Amino acid sequence: MQLNPQMRLTTQRQIILEELEKVTSHPTANEVYDMVRKRLPRIGLGTVYRNLELMAETGIILKIEVGGTQKRFDATTHPHYHIRCISCGKVEDIEIPVMADIDQAAAELSHYQVLGHHIEFSGVCSTCNGIEDEEVLIN
Amino acid sequence: MQLNPQMRLTTQRQIILEELEKVTSHPTANEVYDMVRKRLPRIGLGTVYRNLELMAETGIILKIEVGGTQKRFDATTHPHYHIRCISCGKVEDIEIPVMADIDQAAAELSHYQVLGHHIEFSGVCSTCNGIEDEEVLIN
DNA sequence: TTATGTGCAAAACATTTGCAGGAGT
DNA sequence: ACTCCTGCAAATGTTTTGCACATAA
Numbered sequence: 564m565q566l567n568p569q570m571r572l573t574t575q576r577q578i579i580l581e582e583l584e585k586v587t588s589h590p591t592a593n594e595v596y597d598m599v600r601k602r603l604p605r606i607g608l609g610t611v612y613r614n615l616e617l618m619a620e621t622g623i624i625l626k627i628e629v630g631g632t633q634k635r636f637d638a639t640t641h642p643h644y645h646i647r648c649i650s651c652g653k654v655e656d657i658e659i660p661v662m663a664d665i666d667q668a669a670a671e672l673s674h675y676q677v678l679g680h681h682i683e684f685s686g687v688c689s690t691c692n693g694i695e696d697e698e699v700l701i702n
Numbered sequence: 703m704q705l706n707p708q709m710r711l712t713t714q715r716q717i718i719l720e721e722l723e724k725v726t727s728h729p730t731a732n733e734v735y736d737m738v739r740k741r742l743p744r745i746g747l748g749t750v751y752r753n754l755e756l757m758a759e760t761g762i763i764l765k766i767e768v769g770g771t772q773k774r775f776d777a778t779t780h781p782h783y784h785i786r787c788i789s790c791g792k793v794e795d796i797e798i799p800v801m802a803d804i805d806q807a808a809a810e811l812s813h814y815q816v817l818g819h820h821i822e823f824s825g826v827c828s829t830c831n832g833i834e835d836e837e838v839l840i841n
Numbered sequence: 842t843t844a845t846g847t848g849c850a851a852a853a854c855a856t857t858t859g860c861a862g863g864a865g866t
Numbered sequence: 867a868c869t870c871c872t873g874c875a876a877a878t879g880t881t882t883t884g885c886a887c888a889t890a891a
Contacts (some may be wrong), residue, residue: 566866
């Protein structure tokens with residue numbers, strides 16, 4: 564965990580990051596809290612929030628602000644897009660190639676200094692979709 | 703306001719929609735509440751939330767779930783993308799042509815029934831940026 | 842040793858909901 | 867009349883924060 568010089572490497576931070584790296588889902592702060600609490604039962608929810616926020620600022624992890632009420636976090640920091648199931652709320656990565664060039668187009672069309680973009684697809688996942696998509700075993 | 707047969711046309715709904723159509727910003731529920739309250743001082747915040755949600759479901763308005771803590775609403779329903787200032791939080795439309803074809807690509811790359819997508823650019827607006835972008839008058 | 846971090850609990854926001862009375866159709 | 871809708875207030879859910887104590891460097 565590569566941090567600012569004055570940023571300390573605490574047990575809490577190590578474990579939060581380790582747990583986040585274990586999963587490919589995009590857990591909410593509360594889900595991270597539950598994961599971490601199995602190893603550090605006395606950790607506070609505030610600590611989890613503080614550290615997720617801090618790591619996101621430092622760029623160690625990604626903070627994903629997509630549809631739904633809660634923010635989600637991702638240990639995969641290389642640029643990629645997401646797809647969200649409008650039925651169950653699950654968020655997954657999607658392997659569409661990242662369009663680096665549209666940032667420049669956006670800069671030309673706006674008065675902004677453009678820093679980046681994010682694409683979120685929405686749809687219904689195969690689990691929520693039920694039968695159709697795959698050969699689900701019902702009967 | 704074209705609604706379900708059993709959905710009533712109330713003063714509250716008319717005024718909420720009128721106020722939303724007046725602005726090109728993308729107000730939060732609370733900002734809509736403030737706008738509407740000037741004309742209907744006794745309206746409840748719950749009513750504003752209920753009706754914005756309802757209109758978004760019906761497709762009369764757009765619910766925008768982008769970065770930041772609050773949801774935003776938009777009376778412009780034709781598909782378009784947004785750009786958000788990471789400094790002041792303002793959200794504006796951006797005139798990048800909508801890429802209809804990437805939904806199909808996403809469908810092929812995932813196990814989802816893809817319904818659509820949204821792109822959010824992030825950057826720094828000219829106001830927050832200060833000097834550089836435009837000839838701002840300082841001195 | 843000392844600035845930074847933590848646990849805990851309270852506070853601050855954002856949104857939803859129950860209910861009794863009000864209003865469209 | 868008969869639903870649906872509203873205002874109000876309380877409840878719920880998410881995130882932030884103050885503070886005394888703990889701990890990494």
